[in-house]
Amino acid sequence: MAFLDGYLADISQFLKTKDDEKLQNYLRVEPPLPDDFTQLSLELKKSWRDSSRLEKHVERLIPMSDDDKADEGGSWPGFLAFIQEYLEYWRDVNFDDLVRTHDQLSSLANSCITAMSNATLGIVLLPATIQLCTVLAKLATMLDKRPDLTSNLNTITDAEQGERKTLVEATAELIQRAFTICLTERTANRNGVSRDGKPEGKKVGIYSFANMVLKLLFQCRKTRLANQLFTNISANSPPLSLYPASHRVQFLYYLGRYHFNNNLFFYAQLCLQAAYDQLPRLATSHRRAILIYLIPANMILGRFPSGEFANRPEAADLLPIFMPVVAAIKKGNMVAFKHSLGPQLGNEKWLFHHGVLLPLLSRCEPLVWRSLARRVFLLTYTFPWDPTSNKAAVLNLSDMLAAAQLCQKLLEGWIRPIDNMTEMQNGRVHPNAMFMKRPSLAPPPEGRKKLSPKQGIIFCNKMPRMLDVESIVAGLVAQGFLHGFMSHAQGKFAIIGSKQKNGPLNAGFPSPWEVISARAKSEKRDEEVPGWIQKERKIGMGGVVNLSGIARPVGSGG
Amino acid sequence: MSAAPAAGAALTTKATTTDKSAESTKDAKPAAALEEDDEFEDFPVENWTQEEAEVPGDNTHLWEESWDDDDTNEDFSAQLKEELKKVEAGKKR
Structure with missing residues (x-):
């Protein structure tokens, strides 16, 4: 019994001191973990089967925050509900049943996001929410590749909801809630940028969640659902440049692919090039993943990979796929062009899988006609x-x-039929063959x-x-x-x-x-790419004015 | 309860291990390789400097913009020439 008490007391202390890092360490959900978690799990299994008793115990050990001490952190009802569910998770989880674990984690993430949404105190839970959602997203991606485990689940979902929403899609939707909370948080400063030039409050988490959602949507090939996410970012996000390099690169990669999917190749090229240029030179597999789309986007726009790529390891296995297409375009050789994208060269399946075959076929064809002319x-x-x-x-x-x-x-x-006039016996050719009509x-x-x-x-x-x-x-x-x-x-x-x-x-x-x-x-398409915030939003005529720092809602006190 | 050091392997690692053993039988399929291509893994570090991203060499001319090929001494041009000659001959007739 004593172990749980100590655990809850520590958490209460972290809330008071607003120590989000320690709180994150205490709220882990995946093995391997220190023995303490095993002990916690055993104690919960043994003595806390009754959830209502557990609820009261949590309430007693993590007291609510005192409204009078505004500077001090503390607990709130949403947090208590989350902690109770977290303890139940450790009591009931069985990692051998991954589908059920995903279900439990989804429910836990949902209650964590609700707790994080608290306007004044919720921010202390932001790193823990990112951690929890990351694990959930990874598990969903993994399960998506194991239809043998999820086939039963899908049929149940279908029957109940009457629509087909895959496990990955549902997870993306859940994490998108966290994204929206971070994005739309009211901040003291205009545009969500604090005085030290960093994103303010929960806005720090915008791109962590956005990238998780995008990864899942691309995984389940429902990229059109990303439309809303990009629209919201355009309206509410601080500039992307204020975020860490990994957030920027990942986001630009997905935004570039999104524009590529929508046949907006100029935008795609700008995003993917920026992502490529910001990647560490040793991140070969990431650089290669970007080139899979950056090369065809440029080809469609009439630019081809230069000799510089020959020295880059990330392009080594991509050039043999794309360069025959390039050579055919340069010569205006429609036959070689069709063959380079057809079954003849053996790259058709690979190109189709990545969604670049049909754009290359239809968009580069005018370039071949131009060269032929x-x-x-x-x-x-x-x-x-x-x-x-x-x-x-x-x-x-x-x-x-x-x-x-x-x-x-x-x-x-x-x-060309064999010409009996020019082709003579023993492989000899008529001496005047070049002057004869073939x-x-x-x-x-x-x-x-x-x-x-x-x-x-x-x-x-x-x-x-x-x-x-x-x-x-x-x-x-x-x-x-x-x-x-x-x-x-x-x-x-x-x-x-x-x-x-x-x-x-x-x-x-x-x-x-x-x-x-x-x-x-x-058309000024080179100045601004939809979804990519490059400058701070200017509040002008017709814009939404953020009054959170000036006016407070009725009944909010203060 | 002590704050634990950073988690090493993960729940998903356990899952992937079972995943791999299940997949070992169908490794030969090209589909597995295609799936791997889709991965844009999370980065092990969150931030880095732009200097680490600089690649030695020519970064300003990655893309060829003027690429017209005027060489007409290859097979396709030869066949084309022959067809065009026929059009010309047809006109003169």
């Missing part, structure tokens, strides 16, 4: 003899059509390869027509990747501004990154 122009255009010629440089759409059809034929496995490509004898919708140039085995090519070229002009205009009547694309830009290649085919980044700048 540039290549066709390079091969067909005859530069004028007269440098003062005012004739516009043109690309014939019929040439583009021939190029598109060639790509489709190669994808379908068309072959036979055209023909479908393979076993029939054309059946292509899936994304494997074909336009769609499956559809052979590109002039109408398709015109719409592709018009699309490139509209996106700014081709600079000029298209004449449907003449079947030509004419380049504008060759003289000013030092030649038709520079004028007609601007660098995609320049086009994309200029557009982002003109």
Whole structure:
């Protein structure tokens, strides 16, 4: 009996002295633990089976705080309820039954968060709440990978609630409550930043909880649920730069992936690059995890990994996956592009698993078309003899059509039949072979390869027509990747501004990154990324004014 | 009761140990490797300085912005040239 009494007396003392670190050490929930916890557990099992008796005992040993001594810490009803549940947890927990342990921990975390929400005294419980939620999140993640343990649980949840909410999702929701409490806490100073430039009060915990929630939401692939979290952060958070490096990097990683998932690649690139730049150089696995999304985000924006990555261990196994795609884009080789993202190179599954396959396929394709148009122009255009010629440089759409059809034929496995005129006996070639007309490509004898919708140039085995090519070229002009205009009547694309830009290649085919980044700048997307607080919020017209330091709610005393 | 030193292994470690033994049979599956790729582990330390993040070498040119390739002496360009010649010949006919 004496052990529990001593334990509760210590806790009462920590509350009085507001010693959150010692309190956190006393409120641990996972083994291995010092023998003291075993002793506590045994005593609870032996003598405190009756919860109402336990409740009274706790109330007696941890007295409520005295309102008159405002500076001194103390206990409050929510805390007592939590401590009772904590003791019951140690009395009843069985670590061999992980699903039940998760259930007990969820309930305990819930009551801990409620206790932490106390406006004046709750902050002493913040480190313990972070500790408890961290364990809960880890356990939920682990259970998510063990469907053999949770399959029964899921069916029960389904039947009761009529909706499918997984264990991970429910845990994320629970921890999000703690996040919201920290985020929306009223603080004495404006913007939640204290005079020493640090986040004030419980706002210290914002990104600890946010990162836990994000990790769980990405784990259960319900990233759209993160929308609310980012919106709330945008409205209430102090600048991210005031938080420790690990909080910043983790948050920017998830925010970057969130923007990537929403096809906002410019934002994704900004967040992921900032996360990458702030990581310790020895954190190779973290750096690699970021590059999995940072490289494709940049590729989609028209920027490719430079040679510098060859010296970086984190990129060693990623470059062989992405560089064939890059090489194909540079050459305008649609066949190599489709193969680099298809089953041919064996990376398709890996890319799909990470959610970068479809964005790369659909978003990089315009870049391949642009390079192909540039290549066709390079091969067909005859530069004028007269440098003062005012004739516009043109690309014939019929040439583009021939190029598109060639790509489709190669994808379908068309072959060039053996030419009896040039191929002679014993492997010899006719001496004038290079001057002789070679036979055209023909479908393979076993029939054309059946292509899936994304494997074909336009769609499956559809052979590109002039109408398709015109719409592709018009699309490139509209996106700014081709600079000029298209004449449907003449079947030509004419380049504008060759003289000013030092030649038709520079004028007609601007660098995609320049086009994309200029557009982002003109739309001021480079200044502010949704969800990433870079500056202190300014309170101006239409903003919410935090009056907590000036006015107090009615009946709050003082 | 004394304040305990920092916890070493965790409840989840116990769980992962059982997890690993259960998974040892299906280790060969690539799915396991894919799952590992998703992990963005918690950091062992909470804070560090920006100096620790500086990588020696060129950090300002990580991304290639002008990459147009004008080399037309490879296989794809050769095939393309041939097709374009045919278009040209067709026009002249």
